[in-house]
Amino acid sequence: MTEAPEMRRGCFLTVEGGEGVGKSSNMAFIADCLRERGITVRQTREPGGTPFAEAVRQLLLDRESAPMPDEAELLLIFAARASHVRDVIKPALARGEWVLCDRFTDASYAYQGAGRELGEEAVAWLEQWVQGSLRPDLTLLLDAPVAVGFARADQRGARDRFESEVEAFFERIRQAYLARARAEPERFRVVDASHGLQAVQGQIQALLDDYLKQWQVSGTIRND
Ligand SMILES: Nc1ncnc2c1ncn2[C@@H]1O[C@H](COP(=O)(O)OP(=O)(O)O)[C@@H](O)[C@H]1O
Numbered sequence: 001m002t003e004a005p006e007m008r009r010g011c012f013l014t015v016e017g018g019e020g021v022g023k024s025s026n027m028a029f030i031a032d033c034l035r036e037r038g039i040t041v042r043q044t045r046e047p048g049g050t051p052f053a054e055a056v057r058q059l060l061l062d063r064e065s066a067p068m069p070d071e072a073e074l075l076l077i078f079a080a081r082a083s084h085v086r087d088v089i090k091p092a093l094a095r096g097e098w099v100l101c102d103r104f105t106d107a108s109y110a111y112q113g114a115g116r117e118l119g120e121e122a123v124a125w126l127e128q129w130v131q132g133s134l135r136p137d138l139t140l141l142l143d144a145p146v147a148v149g150f151a152r153a154d155q156r157g158a159r160d161r162f163e164s165e166v167e168a169f170f171e172r173i174r175q176a177y178l179a180r181a182r183a184e185p186e187r188f189r190v191v192d193a194s195h196g197l198q199a200v201q202g203q204i205q206a207l208l209d210d211y212l213k214q215w216q217v218s219g220t221i222r223n224d
């Protein structure tokens, strides 16, 4: 008999993409799709997810923050992540919950590794040190041209510290995300986020249905 997904160790699902592609708009939709199937979902975000990490987020996003070296930005992101991983993500997964996270370490590869041009090596080292073997099981990459994302993000309000960067920064980020998706096709699902919200949600629903079938068939239990 196939074991119900909620009986196993939880699944770690992340949502990634550039600015304004619709991550925040789709988080509740994804959580609802999973809950409708009886799955317990812990919805969270990065940078953030714990009081400490949310304080670091303020520092990172605030345009009035004192200028910081790119290396300091990367270290702050991993400082926040250490708290989030230890206090929220790992305990939830151990309880068998599904963790749905708005951005995770793929964002560090894309924004700091490629956008800030710090390279992959420093990110990979911090990833291993801070996370151990913890990696997302499934990553939905919402992809849209940079100009499309910004036209949407600008409707939302004033730009934060990251959003104030030049267009070339966001082109590097988009290409880095797409390259990561090509390198790990079994983990990534790329969603064409340039369409309207309903069409995007249709794609997401189909991808999730497909993934849930796989999850039920394989009966995967990971041992971190
Ligand atoms: N597929 C879509 N088509 C049109 N507008 C969208 C779509 N997805 C999101 N939006 C709108 O674009 C803006 C940015 O979306 P948001 O979800 O905040 O993006 P992100 O979290 O990826 O930066 C919001 O005003 C949202 O209502």
Ligand SMILES: Cc1cn([C@H]2C[C@H](O)[C@@H](COP(=O)(O)OP(=O)(O)O)O2)c(=O)[nH]c1=O
Residues within 6 Å of the ligand: 018, 019, 020, 023, 024, 046, 047, 061, 077, 102, 103, 104, 105, 106, 107, 108, 109, 111, 112, 162, 163
């Ligand atoms: C998780 C993470 C986020 N970020 C940046 C990307 C975003 O500009 C910012 C905040 O993320 P987010 O709240 O997802 O921004 P938005 O909804 O505007 O897309 O943090 C990094 O640079 N590196 C990281 O590792």
